[in-house]
Amino acid sequence: MIIAEIRSDIQTIESDAKLFEEINFDSRANAIDFIEFHIIDRIDSLIQQSAIIKELRLLKQQAENLKTQLEQIDNNLFAGLREQIRAGACNGTAFRTVIDTYTKPDNKSYEQPGYDNLDVFINGLLTAATIPRPVNELEPEMVFYQKTPARVVFELIEIAQLKPGDVFFxxxxxxxxxxxxxxxxxxxxxxxxxxxxxxxxxAVNCAAKLNLPNVEFINADARVVDYSAGNVFFMYTPFQGQMLQEVISLLNKKSRRRIIRIYTYGPCSPHVAMQNWLKCTNGQGNDIYKLYEFVSV
Known part of the structure; x- marks a missing residue:
């Protein structure tokens, strides 16, 4: 019964021709996820306690081959898009069109960071190389790295209405x-x-491979960086406590010369909301799973 059910799941995916069409990234991402977590993981748990190991291993190989086929379609898609980005043919409106073409809006309400197929697409397109192991020891108030959900980045760009002359940090x-x-x-x-x-x-390597000369990465403690060129800032809670306050104070000094905007996501938002030199334009700043905009006053 279990063998028949697993075999049926694999055959259903294999027979869906649309999954093998490059344009159907969103459906393909769901299928890859299903293969990995509902077929392969299930087989692995059954193998440990089953007398039908041979049949299960054959099914696992079939599922892994299918997953590889689907992933290769995505790899080819991303390679072509990266070439367009390098050539300067896939930015601005053209880049947004690509995103809208291959991914569907996720209207779920998140009570935690939450990732979806938009993240799968952006990760495969922009940061496809193997994630490196950390080499620096974090100070006590530094927070371990967690990617900003892609939907939050798109929301930030939509709210900020960035224009020529803005400099983003x-x-x-x-x-x-x-x-x-x-x-x-x-x-x-x-x-x-x-x-x-x-x-x-x-990050430097990613920007170089994509031929994006107006993207710069600075390897430094945030407390000693020169922010004088910037007027738009974003923080997804990179640190907390006194360290967070020190960086906010640096931005406060910057705000005395020009109006700045700070966008926050995560546990740092309530702390930023307490600053009397900032006004939150879209709420109270107390929901750690909401993107907030603060403007200097």
Whole structure:
């Protein structure tokens, strides 16, 4: 019974011709996820306690081959799009059109960071190389790296209405996804500040491979960076406590010369909301799973 059920699941995916058409990325991502977590993982758990090991191993090989086929379609898709980005033919409106073509909006309400097929697409397109191991020891108030959900980055770009002359800083930029997306969509100069050397080198390499000269990554402690060129800033809680306050104070000094905007996501938002020199334009700043905009006053 179990063998027949698993075989039927595999055959259903194999017989769906649309999954093998490049345009159907979203459905293919769901199918790959199903193969990995509902077929292969299920087989692995059954193998440990089953007398029909041979049949299960054959099914696992069949599922893995199918998953590889589907992933190769995505790899070819991403390779072609990266070539267009390098040639300057896939940015701004053209890049947004690509996103809308291959992914469907996720209207779920998240009570945690939450990732979806948009993240799968962006990860495969922009940061496809193997994630590096950290080499720097974090200070006590530094927070471990977690990617900003892609939907939050797109929301930020939509709210901020970035324009020529704006300079964007992602404070705690990790693998560089946020500055890459900001530059690709808006065309403005985008900078990332990252303490972890391995992540910084990874991000620099990504920008170079995509031929994005207006994306810069700075490998430094955020407390000693010169932010004078920036007027738009983003933080997905890269640190907390006194360290967070020190960086906010640096931005406060910057705000005395020109109006700045700070966008936050995660547990840092309530702390930023307490600053009397900032006004939150879209709420109270107390929901850690909401993107907030703060403007200097």
């Amino acid at each position: 992602d404070i705690g930029s990790g693998l560089g996804q946020v500055p890459l997306l900001v530059n690709l969509i808006s065309g403005i100069i985008a900078k990332g500040v990252e303490f972890e050397t391995a992540c910084h080198e990874y």
